[in-house]
Amino acid sequence: MKYEPVIGLEVHAQLLTESKIFCGCSTQFGQAPNQNTCPVCMGFPGVLPVLNKKTVEFAIRAGLATRCEIARSSRFARKNYFYPDLPKGYQISQFELPLCTNGYIELAMNGETKRIRLTRIHMEEDAGKNIHDMRSDASLVDLNRAGVPLLEIVSEPDIRSAEEAGSYLRTLRAILQYLEICDGNMEEGSFRCDANVSVRPEGTDTLGTKVEIKNLNSFKAVEKAIVFEIRRHIEALSEGGTLIQETRLWDPDREETRPMRTKEFAHDYRYFPDPDLLPVIVDEQWIDTIRASLPELPEDRKIRFITRYEIPAYDAELLTSRRDIADYFESALKTHRSPKALANWILGDLFRVLKERKLDDKLYITDWPVHAENLANMIALIDRGTISGKIAKTVFDAMLDSGRSPQEIVTDKGLEQVSDSETIERAIDQVLAAHPKQVADYRAGNEKIFGFLVGQIMKATQGKINPQKANESLKRKLTQGG
Numbered sequence: 138m139k140y141e142p143v144i145g146l147e148v149h150a151q152l153l154t155e156s157k158i159f160c161g162c163s164t165q166f167g168q169a170p171n172q173n174t175c176p177v178c179m180g181f182p183g184v185l186p187v188l189n190k191k192t193v194e195f196a197i198r199a200g201l202a203t204r205c206e207i208a209r210s211s212r213f214a215r216k217n218y219f220y221p222d223l224p225k226g227y228q229i230s231q232f233e234l235p236l237c238t239n240g241y242i243e244l245a246m247n248g249e250t251k252r253i254r255l256t257r258i259h260m261e262e263d264a265g266k267n268i269h270d271m272r273s274d275a276s277l278v279d280l281n282r283a284g285v286p287l288l289e290i291v292s293e294p295d296i297r298s299a300e301e302a303g304s305y306l307r308t309l310r311a312i313l314q315y316l317e318i319c320d321g322n323m324e325e326g327s328f329r330c331d332a333n334v335s336v337r338p339e340g341t342d343t344l345g346t347k348v349e350i351k352n353l354n355s356f357k358a359v360e361k362a363i364v365f366e367i368r369r370h371i372e373a374l375s376e377g378g379t380l381i382q383e384t385r386l387w388d389p390d391r392e393e394t395r396p397m398r399t400k401e402f403a404h405d406y407r408y409f410p411d412p413d414l415l416p417v418i419v420d421e422q423w424i425d426t427i428r429a430s431l432p433e434l435p436e437d438r439k440i441r442f443i444t445r446y447e448i449p450a451y452d453a454e455l456l457t458s459r460r461d462i463a464d465y466f467e468s469a470l471k472t473h474r475s476p477k478a479l480a481n482w483i484l485g486d487l488f489r490v491l492k493e494r495k496l497d498d499k500l501y502i503t504d505w506p507v508h509a510e511n512l513a514n515m516i517a518l519i520d521r522g523t524i525s526g527k528i529a530k531t532v533f534d535a536m537l538d539s540g541r542s543p544q545e546i547v548t549d550k551g552l553e554q555v556s557d558s559e560t561i562e563r564a565i566d567q568v569l570a571a572h573p574k575q576v577a578d579y580r581a582g583n584e585k586i587f588g589f590l591v592g593q594i595m596k597a598t599q600g601k602i603n604p605q606k607a608n609e610s611l612k613r614k615l616t617q618g619g
């Protein structure tokens with residue numbers, strides 16, 4: 138029997154507000170433990186929460202960008218459970234009346250568009266953090282994160298593969314980054330994901346037993362965990378076994394999931410409306426103002442890149458997948474207008490380095506040592522024939538390590554391309570004189586030797602020689618001499 142995976146994702150996105158959702162404490166990451174706290178977010182009795190308006194505005198931005206309906210009246214509820222990082226004994230969240238519902242996101246999958254529906258987007262507060270200190274055997278609580286505003290974004294179970302799940306998360310993260318409401322940093326936990334996975338016989342509509350996977354802190358982890366679960370489900374069902382509904386944790390070291398808690402321990406949160414908070418009333422005019430302030434989103438920017446800069450759709454897709462990279466590309470274009478060459482350098486060398494230095498999940502290429510202007514100037518040096526494409530790689534690496542301009546690097550290291558015929562001929566003569574046997578072989582008809590001789594000439598001149606001129610001159614000398 139063939140099985141079809143059914144996947145739904147739940148994303149928690151931390152909002153880039155300056156203060157917390159129900160108090161004036163800072164949301165800054167990396168502060169000393171419990172520095173960003175006050176009686177409200179520490180859950181002292183008798184305090185009252187006051188809703189941060191920016192949180193609502195950011196949630197509406199997300200809702201409009203994902204084609205949601207925006208509720209004119211929504212409400213906060215208390216989600217009751219006990220845990221040391223939740224000092225009030227309940228989390229304030231939206232339950233039966235969320236702010237945004239029935240939206241969707243479109244994914245570009247192998248040349249086709251796939252629509253993933255969104256059930257809801259709601260606002261809630263984050264909990265604190267427990268730190269288990271192995272040396273002192275103590276558990277410590279840091280409440281800096283308690284009360285930081287989150288959006289919970291819940292998809293319908295429309296996702297059918299690990300690949301689609303990855304694409305959905307990247308697209309969603311890009312949208313939030315373009316809206317400037319979430320930095321999308323998965324390592325710092327400002328973009329977190331839980332996955333609900335089940336399988337069913339292909340062609341049927343019923344839903345199989347679903348498993349929730351937690352502890353997914355990179356796109357790779359999400360994709361690998363889903364692949365692992367799909368295989369585990371199919372194997373169990375094919376052997377006539379059954380599955381239990383449970384929450385499982387992804388173990389990135391062993392690359393497997395393991396049970397965390399089963400249905401018997403599932404929480405009953407006993408939600409009820411928070412009596413300390415008024416309903417959230419949103420008027421038409423405010424929605425219109427927010428709608429008018431929305432930036433160009435990834436999909437629109439991609440289309441503009443294809444038509445305006447005449448670059449392939451796939452390249453445009455990659456360039457616009459992150460706002461900072463798209464901005465970097467357009468900023469470089471102001472210095473040197475060669476969209477194709479710039480796209481090639483960004484998607485080739487720059488992406489390679491991002492991957493090597495593990496910066497792909499982090500943000501802001503603006504902090505990158507190779508300034509957009511410098512990359513553009515380096516390409517201009519290639520176009521003018523000052524450096525060869527090969528030497529440009531050396532210049533690129535040097536820019537990366539020093540942040541200096543390509544002109545400075547070329548002058549300093551004497552990397553300028555040699556094009557004058559006299560120097561080229563002298564270099565070739567020396568190489569030919571040093572390799573009489575190879576020259577004889579070439580002249581006897583072994584044409585493969587040509588590449589070897591070019592290599593020797595490049596080596597002797599540290600790759601600085603103009604390759605086209607060297608090729609022409611070498612060919613002439615070899616045939617003349619024969």
Ligand SMILES: [Zn+2]
Binds near residue numbers: 157162173174175176
């Ligand atoms: Zn506070």
